[in-house]
Amino acid sequence: xxxxxxxxxxxxxxxxxxxxxxxxxxxxxxxxxxxxxxxxxxxxxxxxxxxxxxxxxxxxxxxxxxxxxxxxxxxxxxxxxxxxxxxxxxxxxxxxxxxxxxxxxxxxxxxxxxxxxxxxxxxxxxxxxxxxxxxxxxxxxxxxxxxxxxxxxxxxxxxxxxxxxxxxxxxxxxxxxxxxxxxxxxxxxxxxxxxxxxxxxxxxxxxxxxxxxxxxxxxxxxxxxxxxxxxxxxxxxxxxxxxxxxxxxxxxxxxxxxxxxxxxxxxxxxxxxxxxxxxxxxxxxxxxxxxxxxxxxxxxxxxxxxxxxxxxxxxxxxxxxxxxxxxxxxxxxxxxxxxxxxxxxxxxxxxxxxxxxxxxxxxxxxxxxxxxxxxxxxxx
Amino acid sequence: xxxxxxxxxxxxxxxxxxxxxxxxxxxxxxxxxxxxxxxxxxxxxxxxxxxxxxxxxxxxxxxxxxxxxxxxxxxxxxxxxxxxxxxxxxxxxxxxxxxxxxxxxxxxxxxxxxxxxxxxxxxxxxxxxxxxxxxxxxxxxxxxxxxxxxxxxxxxxxxxxxxxxxxxxxxxxxxxxxxxxxxxxxxxxxxxxxxxxxxxxxxxxxxxxxxxxxxxxxxxxxxxxxxxxxxxxxxxxxxxxxxxxxxxxxxxxxxxxxxxxxxxxxxxxxxxxxxxxxxxxxxxxxxxxxxxxxxxxxxxxxxxxxxxxxxxxxxxxxxxxxxxxxxxxxxxxxxxxxxxxxxxxxxxxxxxxxxxxxxxxxxxxxxxxxxxxxxxxxxxxxxxxxxxxxxxxxxxxxxxxxxxxxxxxxxxxxxxxxxxxxxxxxxxxxxxxxxxxxxxxxxxxxxxxxxxxxxxxxxxxxxxxxxxxxxxxxxxxxxxxxxxxxxxxxxxxxxxxxxxxxxxxxxxxxxxxxxxxxxxxxxxxxxxxxxxxxxxxxxxxxxxxxxxxxxxxxxxxxxxxxxxxxxxxxxxxxxxxxxxxxxxxxxxxxxxxxxxxxxxxxx
Numbered sequence: 011x012x013x014x015x016x017x018x019x020x021x022x023x024x025x026x027x028x029x030x031x032x033x034x035x036x037x038x039x040x041x042x043x044x045x046x047x048x049x050x051x052x053x054x055x056x057x058x059x060x061x062x063x064x065x066x067x068x069x070x071x072x073x074x075x076x077x078x079x080x081x082x083x084x085x086x087x088x089x090x091x092x093x094x095x096x097x098x099x100x101x102x103x104x105x106x107x108x109x110x111x112x113x114x115x116x117x118x119x120x121x122x123x124x125x126x127x128x129x130x131x132x133x134x135x136x137x138x139x140x141x142x143x144x145x146x147x148x149x150x151x152x153x154x155x156x157x158x159x160x161x162x163x164x165x166x167x168x169x170x171x172x173x174x175x176x177x178x179x180x181x182x183x184x185x186x187x188x189x190x191x192x193x194x195x196x197x198x199x200x201x202x203x204x205x206x207x208x209x210x211x212x213x214x215x216x217x218x219x220x221x222x223x224x225x226x227x228x229x230x231x232x233x234x235x236x237x238x239x240x241x242x243x244x245x246x247x248x249x250x251x252x253x254x255x256x257x258x259x260x261x262x263x264x265x266x267x268x269x270x271x272x273x274x275x276x277x278x279x280x281x282x283x284x285x286x287x288x289x290x291x292x293x294x295x296x297x298x299x300x301x302x303x304x305x306x307x308x309x310x311x312x313x314x315x316x317x318x319x320x321x322x323x324x325x326x327x328x329x330x331x332x333x334x335x336x337x338x339x340x341x342x343x344x345x346x347x348x349x350x351x352x353x354x355x356x357x358x359x360x361x362x363x364x365x366x367x368x369x370x371x372x373x374x375x376x377x378x379x380x381x382x383x384x385x386x387x388x389x390x
Numbered sequence: 391x392x393x394x395x396x397x398x399x400x401x402x403x404x405x406x407x408x409x410x411x412x413x414x415x416x417x418x419x420x421x422x423x424x425x426x427x428x429x430x431x432x433x434x435x436x437x438x439x440x441x442x443x444x445x446x447x448x449x450x451x452x453x454x455x456x457x458x459x460x461x462x463x464x465x466x467x468x469x470x471x472x473x474x475x476x477x478x479x480x481x482x483x484x485x486x487x488x489x490x491x492x493x494x495x496x497x498x499x500x501x502x503x504x505x506x507x508x509x510x511x512x513x514x515x516x517x518x519x520x521x522x523x524x525x526x527x528x529x530x531x532x533x534x535x536x537x538x539x540x541x542x543x544x545x546x547x548x549x550x551x552x553x554x555x556x557x558x559x560x561x562x563x564x565x566x567x568x569x570x571x572x573x574x575x576x577x578x579x580x581x582x583x584x585x586x587x588x589x590x591x592x593x594x595x596x597x598x599x600x601x602x603x604x605x606x607x608x609x610x611x612x613x614x615x616x617x618x619x620x621x622x623x624x625x626x627x628x629x630x631x632x633x634x635x636x637x638x639x640x641x642x643x644x645x646x647x648x649x650x651x652x653x654x655x656x657x658x659x660x661x662x663x664x665x666x667x668x669x670x671x672x673x674x675x676x677x678x679x680x681x682x683x684x685x686x687x688x689x690x691x692x693x694x695x696x697x698x699x700x701x702x703x704x705x706x707x708x709x710x711x712x713x714x715x716x717x718x719x720x721x722x723x724x725x726x727x728x729x730x731x732x733x734x735x736x737x738x739x740x741x742x743x744x745x746x747x748x749x750x751x752x753x754x755x756x757x758x759x760x761x762x763x764x765x766x767x768x769x770x771x772x773x774x775x776x777x778x779x780x781x782x783x784x785x786x787x788x789x790x791x792x793x794x795x796x797x798x799x800x801x802x803x804x805x806x807x808x809x810x811x812x813x814x815x816x817x818x819x820x821x822x823x824x825x826x827x828x829x830x831x832x833x834x835x836x837x838x839x840x841x842x843x844x845x846x847x848x849x850x851x852x853x854x855x856x857x858x859x860x861x862x863x864x865x866x867x868x869x870x871x872x873x874x875x876x877x878x879x880x881x882x883x884x885x886x887x888x889x890x891x892x893x894x895x896x897x898x899x900x901x902x903x904x905x906x907x908x909x910x911x912x913x914x915x916x917x918x919x920x921x922x923x924x925x926x927x928x929x930x931x932x933x934x935x936x937x938x939x940x941x942x943x944x945x946x947x948x949x950x951x952x953x954x955x956x957x958x959x960x961x962x963x964x965x966x967x968x969x970x971x972x973x974x975x976x977x978x979x980x981x982x983x984x985x986x987x988x989x990x991x992x993x
Contacts, residue, residue: 254440259437296430330407330411341422350428
């Protein structure tokens with residue numbers, strides 16, 4: 011009811027109402043963004059019920075993740091942006107410190123050290139870095155003259171690659187990759203020159219063999235199988251082949267909710283987590299896939315609007331950077347499921363089963379809402 | 391840091407940022423567009439392809455092989471049946487470390503090098519996901535030992551399988567034939583879907599000729615499986631249709647009598663029911679055990695059979711080509727009478743030799759001193775060569791070939807097994823072409839006593855004898871008595887009247903009368919006296935063109951073959967028989983035993 015009331019308010023805004031604030035405004039929540047997030051989350055739960063082979067417990071677990079993440083979003087939305095700006099160097103320093111601690115005493119999980127046991131739930135410092143790195147860069151460029159010069163870029167590289175490196179040696183290639191993407195997004199909005207981007211690409215191309223050799227064997231195989239999945243139809247290429255079969259066999263309207271054979275008969279691996287989009291495409295078809303894409307586009311557009319009306323460079327860079335990271339995560343995941351991008355182990359934001367990345371994503375939205383809902387009377 | 395760098399142009403930065411934001415926003419829309427295109431490509435354009443793959447993922451077709459039809463003789467005696475055996479099969483695709491597993495397996499179950507060799511060969515011929523038999527006929531102990539170790543050998547299965555068994559063994563090998571593993575040539579010829587799950591196919595004899603009827607129709611089970619290959623449920627079941635059971639015209643008891651009568655001789659016995667053309671006996675000696683071939687004969691066993699100089703694998707009844715000798719005389723005599731070259735009363739004097747008119751060529755009668763005055767009846771009874779030399783000379787090769795062709799020599803009889811050979815009725819053109827020499831009158835003369843280039847099979851001679859018994863009715867010989875399809879009534883095979891030879895009844899009478907006296911007054915005295923009437927003709931086919939002295943010790947291989955053709959009883963013939971014994975003169979004795987058993991038991 012509140013939402014409807016709010017929408018009515020928005021459209022029937024009269025000068026006399028200007029002083030009156032809606033409940034959402036009081037709570038510092040952006041209705042459009044919240045609506046988009048809620049739709050996506052419900053869509054995710056809906057498909058997770060099917061993807062988990064109708065295990066209600068899995069869905070309830072995910073609801074718990076969502077509630078916790080929503081709480082984080084709500085709390086973060088209450089904090090005015092200038093506080094974030096003040097705290098940014100501190101958060102970054104703590105994050106970096108914890109990354110090092112994790113490397114030393116980290117709880118061993120899934121063959122990689124990434125968890126830090128913190129009482130009731132495990133905490134992943136690398137997840138914090140997904141936020142801290144864009145914040146740190148935004149903080150840095152808020153003080154600097156734009157576009158960045160070479161010194162700025164050198165410092166930015168340090169801000170990005172130190173935590174990325176620490177994450178990568180855990181080893182958590184996926185998260186390190188997201189950290190780099192997140193940092194890169196901020197740099198992109200900071201006005202980094204296109205030719206410089208070109209230069210980085212060239213350097214990457216040259217460095218590729220070195221990176222290749224530093225990769226874990228399973229990561230190398232992933233890239234090789236991405237190039238040619240058929241080389242190992244029952245080995246590493248199995249994921250991609252089965253995922254493409256799931257997507258392709260969906261057709262326009264899909265096989266129907268709960269009727270996907272690829273996931274229910276276990277041909278599709280990781281169908282609740284990284285490959286959940288394949289379940290959507292199989293059961294809901296192109297139709298459902300487009301709806302999902304539209305929800306992502308809507309959320310991204312709203313967030314870009316928030317960035318557009320941001321009041322200072324810090325707000326603008328941070329919000330746009332976080333938004334682009336969110337968008338790219340979705341893009342990379344779907345691209346991976348469709349077999350156009352390598353399997354890098356990225357979840358589909360807010361849809362894939364799992365609490366860790368969900369909390370981070372919702373936290374980012376909390377920051378975005380904080381930025382949008384704490385307007386100062388004047389612009390900087 | 392230098393002071394000037396910190397001077398910020400806020401408006402400029404804001405404008406620059408907004409420009410970037412719009413650019414990147416457009417970029418994001420392009421990326422979404424790319425995803426959209428990819429999705430349309432996979433889900434619309436390639437939908438059918440992926441749908442098929444998805445179905446293939448979950449739906450498995452499991453063939454249900456049909457039961458092979460059972461073969462009985464005319465009285466219901468089983469000649470070929472199916473027995474259950476356990477065999478070890480491998481699906482190479484599912485086996486991990488095939489070589490290692492094989493090694494490990496050999497410590498549990500003995501696997502002979504021959505089995506391994508066969509397995510390696512099959513491995514090359516089949517696809518990786520096909521079942522390949524490794525060892526057939528596991529003992530109960532071996533089945534149990536494998537069962538407890540099963541988990542160690544993924545891709546290896548014990549399979550209960552029906553295999554062919556021939557309870558009467560060698561006696562019927564040349565009629566029934568045998569089945570064996572499907573080889574690569576046969577794989578090209580058969581409808582592979584109908585043979586899914588079947589390892590065996592008829593190789594020779596009845597098993598081959600009636601393969602389509604015996605095999606039946608494969609059934610299918612459509613099952614849904616999960617990624618691990620576990621069966622979730624059966625979606626559809628299409629039962630197989632068992633192969634038809636065949637009843638042969640063969641009288642197995644009579645055939646066994648013939649087998650025993652032949653004893654260790656090399657030879658053939660063919661007996662036909664003249665009124666129908668049903669083949670009662672089709673025996674060829676020596677023979678082999680068809681059961682050896684079913685599960686794949688070992689190389690050594692095969693070599694032994696192959697190199698045996700008695701040629702046990704050789705089906706003499708339909709593939710053995712022999713000079714008919716004097717058994718050809720009744721047919722020539724018929725043509726002589728029919729063309730009025732001789733009259734029944736006409737006599738010639740036989741001094742023991744015959745000189746071809748206007749030449750120096752002299753041909754000797756088998757009887758030194760000759761038969762004296764001989765008419766056509768006496769010529770048949772005593773098998774007078776001189777008389778027939780003269781008759782042949784007068785008839786000419788054209789008429790001789792004509793009559794032999796009418797009686798079915800030099801042609802397929804049309805019996806329902808594939809191995810038949812046609813033999814040869816020589817013509818001047820044939821001789822020119824294959825021997826490279828012109829036709830001499832001497833060749834014609836020798837044809838009349840079944841020598842020269844005439845070659846017939848025992849079956850052809852049996853059919854011709856049945857034709858004599860029928861007085862001209864030629865019935866196609868056949869082995870399939872009746873066929874029983876599942877859920878269908880027994881379908882009986884009807885006799886096929888191929889042709890009717892129109893000779894004067896008196897001409898038949900003369901020849902048949904003469905033949906009926908052969909065992910009593912003539913050359914067939916070895917046959918002895920019988921309580922039933924019998925029309926017969928003996929024959930001696932020379933293997934080399936020289937005659938031996940009475941007391942000469944002739945090497946086995948050079949001894950003449952002996953023929954005996956007969957039908958009995960003379961007036962209402964129940965059986966026509968042709969017996970051949972190689973390098974021996976026991977054909978009449980063999981024939982006697984067979985006829986006695988058949989006629990006296992029945993009477």
